[in-house]
Amino acid sequence: MEMLERRDTSGIVHLHMNAPKRFNALTDDMLAALQAQIDTLKTDRSAKVVILSGAGKAFCAGHDLKEMQAGRAQDDKGRAYFKDLFTRCAKVMTGLQRLPQPVIAQVHGIATAAGCQMVASCDMAIAAEDTKFGVNGVNIGLFCSTPMVALSRNIPRKQAFEMLTTGKFISAKQAEDYGLINRSVPAGDLEDETLKLAETVASKLGAAVAIGKEAFYEQMLLPLDQAYDYTGEVMVENMLWRDTDEGITAFLEKRPPDWA
Incomplete structure (x- = not known):
């Protein structure tokens, strides 16, 4: 056991x-x-x-x-x-x-x-x-x-x-x-x-949840302006992903995303 x-x-x-x-x-x-x-x-x-x-x-x-x-x-x-x-x-x-x-x-x-x-x-x-x-x-x-x-x-x-x-x-x-x-x-x-x-x-995009979890705890340690600067950079990186592009396109086309 x-x-x-x-x-x-x-x-x-x-x-x-x-x-x-x-x-x-x-x-x-x-x-x-x-x-x-x-x-x-x-x-x-x-x-x-x-x-x-x-x-x-x-x-x-x-x-x-x-x-x-x-x-x-x-x-x-x-x-x-x-x-x-x-x-x-x-x-x-x-x-x-x-x-x-x-x-x-x-x-x-x-x-x-x-x-x-x-x-x-x-x-x-x-x-x-x-x-x-x-x-x-x-x-x-x-x-x-x-x-x-x-x-x-x-x-x-x-x-x-x-x-x-x-x-x-x-x-x-x-x-x-x-x-x-x-x-x-x-x-x-x-x-x-x-x-x-x-x-x-x-059921969500695992990579997005992972980057979001890390950012969630990191931004809590920062002053407000620095937290926005940091999370803004995180979102820029996230937006550049192929799967994020696919997720947004799928939403606009009213279909399930085809995530790799």
Whole structure:
């Protein structure tokens, strides 16, 4: 049984975390498996969309606390191990965002701490209505500082700060209202609704979606005028493509595009 299962169907890559007894915790092995897939997907031209899901009762419960405590058994009390762990985790989170393919989190059960960070790091997210979200490390004396990075870039600062300082869980409805997820659906519809979204995105010109995803995140880091200058150049490049010419021509001629 693989810890991270991959299944490809019609341009959609399904990555399924398969460690249900550990609530799909981000162990060293799980982080390595996720990073390996991210490295592969960077250059996978057949992949248009990625769905990330989890087996069992939870999407992801964050870091494995038993593994973290074992990391303390070093001369430096674990300083080097912890630094490496959080660096590896950050590489996975930023790697999801930097993939050319949109990544959709299919969330159920709970998404806590680094698991909530993973949801926030995905480009889109659909959750079952009974899902709970939290950055609850403060409850055990560990402030969720790295999950805070992704969380605070998804939801308003006061809601993020309340979650971080109280350790309280929020419902899927609250997560939707805050902007952490796109929408919540009945649990029985979760897989179908996520797939429907993935299929819609996969039907578009993959190269256009890829260049658009990169530009989406890059322009957010720039002042307004620079953002327009940058995205204007992106659109110029996009307009010069053969497939974009074909897409516009097909639209004007009221026919499906013949993309290469």
